Amino acid sequence: MSGTSLICNAVTITRLLNATLVIPKFLYSNVWLDKRDLPVDLQSLDLEAIGSLVNDTDVMKEAKPSVYVKKILPILMKNRVVHFIGFGNRLSFDPIPSEIQRLRCRCNFHALRFVRKIQETGALLMERLHGYRPHSSSLEDNLLGQFAVKSVPNGNMSDASRYLAVHLRFEIDMVAYSLCYFGGGKEEEDELEAYRQIHFPVLTEIKKTTKLPSAAFLRSEGKCPLAPEEAVLMLAAIGFKRSTKIYIAGAEIYGGSHRMAAISRLYPALVTKETLLSPSELEPFRNFSSQLAALDFIACAAADAFAMTDSGSQFSSLVQGYRMYYGGGDLPTIRPNKRRLASILVKNATIEWKEFETRVRKLIQQTKQVHERPVARSIYRHPRCPECMCRTEF
Structure with a gap:
């Protein structure tokens, strides 16, 4: 993306x-x-x-x-x-003539389309998530093209299942670059340092000559990636029930099944593109990370609700903007303030669940509010502005 x-x-x-x-x-x-x-x-x-x-x-x-x-x-x-x-x-983004801004906006939300094989497999993914073939809407038409069918079989959508899409940004490169600590002891520290030396040599050199913020300080400032076990606490506090179908988007999670154990236990109806699509259906995309991300994008953009664990993620930002542009206010996006969430999570050993639940819900409710695009901010993430939401032709 x-x-x-x-x-x-x-x-x-x-x-x-x-x-x-x-x-x-x-x-x-x-x-x-x-x-x-x-x-x-x-x-x-x-x-x-x-x-x-x-x-x-x-x-x-x-x-x-x-x-x-x-x-x-x-x-x-x-x-x-x-x-x-x-x-x-x-x-x-500002100041810029409105006709130029509008062109950039229309290019992003109308002109850019996925290639046929991504649209076709994306439609298959949506069918297995929702339980029916995607029907025609402006969002699905843009995402899936001709593979968004014009009617639902038998005209019956009563059996359609709803799902929450979650973008878990907890890949090893992000974890290592963050300089945060995630409870894995010396083994984790050594593994991440070895990864930095290979993939982030400049960061390794900076560490030798500069006193960097401690892992505890970074966490208190909301600079650390949200681990899966922290994400599951947030989702449970918001009110997502055990029966909720959750689609997990993203690359391989650092720590693998061990890190995913808590969220898998609480939400057994957990799915990914790898579990919904067969190996042969995924094979054409196997060696192309951006094309795999495109399938995740389709699933996240069309979800009944979308939750991100890192508001700085370009992927999550693009999904948020897409849902805002096409959703008409009916496609909620959960975007936590990680700094404020960190102040709540740090007390999770002593805080009562009811208080934790109340504080998290208040936090999420504040970040769900949709405002006009702030000056100089991206129209891809904040399309709610006259140059973008009007959808007028030139």
């Missing part, structure tokens, strides 16, 4: 400069394994030599449209090609 803002910004700047957009080359890494490339005839150009390579030192973060007209348009006019590197956050 990380390419979404990049593409929307690229489309917007292309319109601003009256240029032709060539689909960008996405980052190839150990996380996002999908390869994309420029057309062959452009690959042979030495863009750096001709001065057409533009990176984040040439265009600052959150640059205004005027910067592109002043700095980039002359390069484009001279060389007829510009290659942006590190472009994801290079266009501001």
Whole structure:
């Protein structure tokens, strides 16, 4: 999902400069394994030599449209090609002409569609979650295209099951980078430090020369990922019953089945894309992390309720914005304030359950309120603004 803002910004700047957009080359890494490339005839150009390579030192973060007209348009006019590197956050949200903002918004919520194989498998996933083939709605049409059928078999939805989707951000890379402690003793500390040395060498070097905040301080400030056993306490306090069907989105949980034991015991109707789809149905996506994330996105965006454990997650932010844009207020998103939740969880050994329940519910109720998009905030996460929610044509 990380390419979404990049593409929307690229489309917007292309319109601003009256240029032709060539689909960008996405980052190839150990996380996002999908390869994309420029057309062959452009690959042979030495863009750096001709001065057409533009990176984040040439265009600052959150640059205004005027910067592109002043700095980039002359390069484009001279060389007829510009290659942006590190472009994801290079266009501001405010101040910006409303027609440019609206284009970026419509690109994100209308123009961008999943490819056929993702739509088809996503529809299969929805059928097994809900108990019926997805029916036609603006949200399902956008997510599933032709695979969102126009009517429900027999016209009967009484047997449809409701489900809660939860994005558990507790992968080893996030856990290691957080510098937090999760109760696993020296074995956990050694394992995470070894992972940092390989995957986050800069962080390892910083630790040698700089006094960093303690794990306890990071937790009190809400900087630590919410562990599955903490997430289950939050869900139970909100009022989700044992019979609730829960779809877990995300990559492999650090700690595996041991970490998932508490939530699995309390919510036995726990499912994932791996349990709902057969190995052969998942095989086309097996080596592509972003495509697996797309299946999770469909399940989360269309859920009856969605809960995130990290409000800073780009995936969760995109799901939240999508549900806000298409939901009409009927698709609730649970977004805890981790700093305030941490102050409650730290007392879980002494606090009475009723008090814990009351405090968590009050916290969640406050974060469920939907407001107009704050100034300079992302329209992908906060689409409730005149340039976005109107859905008008150009």
